[in-house]
Every structure is written in structure tokens, then in C-alpha cells.
Amino acid sequence: AFLQEVQVKEINAVLLTKGMSDNWESIWNFQAKPNDLLIASYPKSGTTWTQEIVDMIQNDGDVRKCQRAYTYVRQPHLEWKPWLLSTPGLEEAEKMPSPRTMKTHLPVQLLPPSFWKENTKIIYVARNAKDVAVSYYHLSRAMSVLPRPGTLDEFIDKFMNGRVLWGSWYDHVKGWWNKKDKHPILYLFYEDMKENPKQEIQKILKFLEKDLSEEIINKIIYHTSFDIMKQNPMAGYDTIHINIIDHSISSFMRKGITGDWKNHFTVSQSEKFDEHYKKKMAGTTLTFRSEI
Numbered sequence: 642a643f644l645q646e647v648q649v650k651e652i653n654a655v656l657l658t659k660g661m662s663d664n665w666e667s668i669w670n671f672q673a674k675p676n677d678l679l680i681a682s683y684p685k686s687g688t689t690w691t692q693e694i695v696d697m698i699q700n701d702g703d704v705r706k707c708q709r710a711y712t713y714v715r716q717p718h719l720e721w722k723p724w725l726l727s728t729p730g731l732e733e734a735e736k737m738p739s740p741r742t743m744k745t746h747l748p749v750q751l752l753p754p755s756f757w758k759e760n761t762k763i764i765y766v767a768r769n770a771k772d773v774a775v776s777y778y779h780l781s782r783a784m785s786v787l788p789r790p791g792t793l794d795e796f797i798d799k800f801m802n803g804r805v806l807w808g809s810w811y812d813h814v815k816g817w818w819n820k821k822d823k824h825p826i827l828y829l830f831y832e833d834m835k836e837n838p839k840q841e842i843q844k845i846l847k848f849l850e851k852d853l854s855e856e857i858i859n860k861i862i863y864h865t866s867f868d869i870m871k872q873n874p875m876a877g878y879d880t881i882h883i884n885i886i887d888h889s890i891s892s893f894m895r896k897g898i899t900g901d902w903k904n905h906f907t908v909s910q911s912e913k914f915d916e917h918y919k920k921k922m923a924g925t926t927l928t929f930r931s932e933i
């Protein structure tokens with residue numbers, strides 16, 4: 642009953658593309674385990690990068706082991722119902738032996754409750770809103786299975802109003818931020834990972850209660866750097882979605898930098914965005930370093 646009354650509207654708003662909310666009931670009833678690890682984020686925030694770092698950590702920096710399978714097989718995306726892949730992320734996850742690492746883009750209020758009940762560790766990664774919007778716009782242009790973005794101006798407007806797949810960026814980052822002191826959540830930022838990957842990897846190690854040598858940490862930094870990851874056919878989605886990402890338009894591993902929004906937003910788009918941003922982010926202790 643709860644599912645029907647409270648959630649249906651929201652699910653349809655968040656998972657607004659065709660087919661995505663079909664298996665909502667099984668997503669909501671997903672059984673997390675205490676020794677699972679979940680990597681959560683709003684889309685285009687550095688999820689895949691974090692996933693690769695975590696897999697490298699879990700495999701003690703063994704590059705070959707980390708190339709054992711595609712990203713989506715190593716760490717299934719729970720609510721994703723891929724168009725070309727045979728099994729939904731949820732079913733992949735159910736088949737996996739423990740300890741499992743999984744991915745989600747669900748906003749905090751839609752996370753299956755078993756994660757809270759089992760006290761499962763979660764790593765959340767967030768990224769500057771304008772860079773997320775730019776990255777999301779480009780992938781949407783190149784991937785015709787995603788809702789059509791329109792022009793950049795139209796897409797920015799949809800983004801500001803949360804009318805994109807997985808909903809409002811503002812509610813997402815704030816929702817997870819508000820939960821982080823009540824649950825084992827490590828809240829990371831893309832900008833910090835770019836600036837000081839060693840420091841952020843050390844935070845992950847501490848969170849996972851793992852110790853690795855300096856040499857292995859340096860190896861992880863190298864192999865998860867943008868240029869090396871871009872060449873890795875098992876990381877990201879460029880090689881998997883070869884037929885559904887139009888590479889003449891854009892790629893999944895596109896630029897991997899901070900501040901690319903400055904190459905896209907006009908002054909007036911930026912001012913309008915900032916004004917709205919201030920209202921949406923008023924009263925939160927959550928701040929982003931390259932905000933404006």
C-alpha cells in the first residue's frame with residue numbers, strides 16, 4: 642500500500658524513461674547484506690571512477706583481476722534495466738556471491754530499506770552541479786535511449802527543475818548528505834578526487850578497514866586516472882554500449898575534468914543557474930568547492 646500511494650508518483654518522476662520503473666517492486670524489496678558495499682551517486686558524478694578505485698582496492702591493485710568483467714557485471718547497477726544487456730542489474734546482484742559491490746543512482750528516499758536495516762556501507766560521490774549538467778547533456782545527446790536533452794539551454798532548464806532521469810540533483814546531493822551521520826556513508830567529491838586522489842583513496846581504505854602499501858596506492862591512482870581508464874575496455878560503458886552511444890557525438894569517458902561548464906554555460910545561463918542554486922541549496926552545510 643505504501644508503495645502504491647507514496648511512491649508511484651515519485652518513481653515515475655525519477656525513473657522517467659521507458660521501462661525503468663517496471664520492476665520497481667523487486668527493487669524496493671531487494672535484500673541487502675551487511676557485508677555488501679554500495680556506491681551511490683547522482684548520474685555523471687564520478688560513479689564509474691569510484692567503482693574502479695574500489696575494485697582495485699578490493700583486488701589489492703591487481704589490474705588483471707579488475708579486467709575480469711565489464712563494470713556493470715563486477716558492480717551491478719541495481720535499478721538499471723539495460724537495453725542491450727540481458728539481465729537487469731538487480732538480477733545480476735542477486736546472483737553474485739558475497740561480498741558484493743553494487744551501484745545505484747537512486748535518491749536516498751527510494752533506496753531499498755534493507756540497506757538501512759542491514760547497516761550496509763555506502764560510498765556516495767557528488768560533483769559540481771554545472772559539470773554534472775554538462776556531462777549529462779553530452780551523454781544524453783549521444784545515447785538515444787536516454788530522454789532527449791533538447792538544446793543545452795533546454796537541458797539546463799530541465800536539470801534545474803529535476804525533470805531528468807533520476808530526478809533533482811539538488812534533492813539528491815542534499816538527501817544523501819543529511820543521511821550521512823546516521824548511517825555508515827562515506828561522502829566523497831569528484832573535485833577532491835581530481836585534486837588529491839591519494840587522500841581520497843586513503844579515506845576509502847579507512848572506510849573499508851583496509852590497508853595497502855604506498856606502491857599499490859600509486860598503482861591504483863595510475864590505473865584509475867582518466868587517460869588510462871579511457872583505454873581500459875572493461876571500465877566504463879563505451880565498449881559495452883558500442884551500439885547505443887553515438888561516438889561521433891560524444892563518449893562516456895568524455896573529458897574527465899573539473900570546470901568544463903565554463904566552456905558551455907553562457908554568462909546569462911550561469912547567472913540564472915546561480916540564482917536558482919542559492920535558493921535550492923540555502924540552509925545546507927553541503928558546499929562544493931568549484932561551485933560558482
Ligand code: PPS
Pocket residue numbers: 682683684685686687688689690772775776777779865866867868870893894895896897898901
Ligand atoms: S554514470 O553513468 O552516471 O554512472 O556516470 P559517472 O561515472 O557517474 O560519470 C561520468 C563522468 O565521470 C568521468 N570520469 C572520470 N573523470 C576523471 N577520472 C576518471 N578516471 C573518470 N572516469 C570517468 C566521465 O568522463 C564523465 O564526465 P565528463 O565530464 O562527461 O567527462
